[in-house]
Structures are given as C-alpha cells and as structure tokens.
Amino acid sequence: MTTPFLKGKTALVTGSTSGIGLGLATALAQQGAHIVLNGFGAYAEAEQSIQALGVQTLYHGADMRKPTEIEDMMQAAAQRFGQVDILVNNAGIQHVCAIENFPTEKWDDVIAINLSSAFHTTRLALPAMKKANWGRIINVASVHGLVGSAEKSAYVAAKHGIVGLTKVTALETATTGVTCNAICPGWVLTPLVQQQVDAKAAALNISNEEAKRVLLGEKEPSMQFTTPEELGALAVFFCTAAGNNVRGVAWNMDGGWAAQ
Ligand code: NAD
Numbered sequence: 001m002t003t004p005f006l007k008g009k010t011a012l013v014t015g016s017t018s019g020i021g022l023g024l025a026t027a028l029a030q031q032g033a034h035i036v037l038n039g040f041g042a043y044a045e046a047e048q049s050i051q052a053l054g055v056q057t058l059y060h061g062a063d064m065r066k067p068t069e070i071e072d073m074m075q076a077a078a079q080r081f082g083q084v085d086i087l088v089n090n091a092g093i094q095h096v097c098a099i100e101n102f103p104t105e106k107w108d109d110v111i112a113i114n115l116s117s118a119f120h121t122t123r124l125a126l127p128a129m130k131k132a133n134w135g136r137i138i139n140v141a142s143v144h145g146l147v148g149s150a151e152k153s154a155y156v157a158a159k160h161g162i163v164g165l166t167k168v169t170a171l172e173t174a175t176t177g178v179t180c181n182a183i184c185p186g187w188v189l190t191p192l193v194q195q196q197v198d199a200k201a202a203a204l205n206i207s208n209e210e211a212k213r214v215l216l217g218e219k220e221p222s223m224q225f226t227t228p229e230e231l232g233a234l235a236v237f238f239c240t241a242a243g244n245n246v247r248g249v250a251w252n253m254d255g256g257w258a259a260q
Contacts (some may be wrong), residue, residue: 023228
C-alpha cells in the first residue's frame, strides 16, 4: 500500500455535509488530507465518516452568503491547520423558476452561494498558497457552467461565472505551483437533484424511478447519474503531480450532456 500522497495537507471543502462535497472530502481524506468541513444539516455524521479515515477534521458552519462568516472560517482553518492547501468551492443551491417569476431574494442567494463565496474563499486562501508555492483550487461548477437550461437563470449565470473565475484564477497563478480548475458534473443523485426528481414525479404523476429516467433522458445521453466517488477521483487527480500544469479547465463529467 502506498503512502497517501496528501498526508500533511489540509483541504477545505465548502458545502461538505452532504452530496458531492462529502464525496470530494472523502476522496481527499482517503489520500491523507485533513479536512475542514462546512455546510448545514447533519455535520456530525459527515465529520465522523471523515475521521474514520484517520485524518483530522474541523467543522465550521459559515453561511456562504456571508463574507464575514467566510472570513471567520478561513481564519479558523489557518489557526487549526496552519493553512488551506486545497480549496474546494462546492457549496451550492438550485432554484427552478422562469425569469419573470424568479424571486429576487432567491437570485441573490444563488449568486452569493454558488459564485461570490468562491471569490471570497479564493482571495483569502491564495496568499498562503502562493507563499508555499503549492495549492489546488477546485471549483465545483456544473454542466450548467457550459450550457444553459430553461428556468435555471440564477444557477446557470452563477455556474458560467464560476467557470470564468476559474480561468482568471488560473491565469493569475499560472507561473506558480498553485492551480485552479473546475469540475462540471451533469446529473448527480444528491439531495439537490432529488428535489427536482420529486418535482418531476409530482408534475407528471409518475414514480420516483420513472422520474429519474425522464430527468436523465432529457439531458444525459449515458442515462446514468455521475457519482460523488467519480467526481472525487477527478479532484484527487487535480492534486497529483500529473495535474501540475492543468490550469483553468472546466472538465465535464456529464454523460455526454454538453457534447450534444
Ligand atoms: P447538496 O444539496 O447535496 O449539498 C449542498 C451542500 O451545500 C450542503 O452541504 C449544504 O449544507 C451546503 N450549503 C447550502 N447552502 C449553504 C450556505 N448558505 N452556506 C454553506 N453551505 C451551504 O447538493 P449537491 O448536489 O451535492 O451540490 C454540490 C455542488 O455541486 C453545488 O455547487 C451544485 O451546484 C453542484 N452540482 C450538482 C449537481 C447535481 O446533479 N447534484 C450537478 C452539477 C453541479
């Protein structure tokens, strides 16, 4: 068995109490990284599952809509672990509604959580990463960072925005050991997507399983959900030496969605 190659490093994953964030945190912890967890809900369970992998954890409940709470989280992470070596900007929410009826407060929340929070964590993490001349910033965008879908204006705008932020961060760090890349999943069966499956099942009066097939059939040629484990493996790859010169990519894992 080889030594986990991220031993001694610290990864902060926003929105890691469930779904993709927890999957990415798990994959990085399996490679030995200490993990700073964040997000709402059942954080104790998430923390226990990561600690069971033999790494240390810190949970911080910063609300990604609030820059002062983000600053507090970044400071707490630095105090506990010295610095954040791997930053995963993953926290996100969805709201599905036509533009003319889109609640303005939902627009603000989606932009704040899915886009602006990544600006704040990145600006706060970069100085120490640059000083160490090593760092990884991984932005969880979406296939919606590459293509649009009706009734997802705020989400698509935020995800296209984070793909842009990824490119600029990659350019500003291009001569350093810090890289920044985005992951663009298609459908992943997490609580965020289960809500959309539930809405489809109710609207069409069909079962949960049928609703999943309808959802996949509309967009994803593979007819398969991407898994948090598959996304975790991509995040781990970005952290390897082979990822040293992978800069500013928006890498879709979307079952062919964006290829159409
Ligand atoms: P999820 O609902 O399972 O998890 C979202 C996480 O974000 C949770 O930990 C939640 O507590 C946290 N969160 C929500 N609001 C927050 C706030 N204000 N402050 C701090 N944390 C907050 O969703 P998921 O599907 O795992 O989504 C994770 C990321 O992946 C999101 O950015 C999402 O846009 C993206 N994504 C998901 C899919 C998918 O199919 N599920 C596809 C593409 C991209």
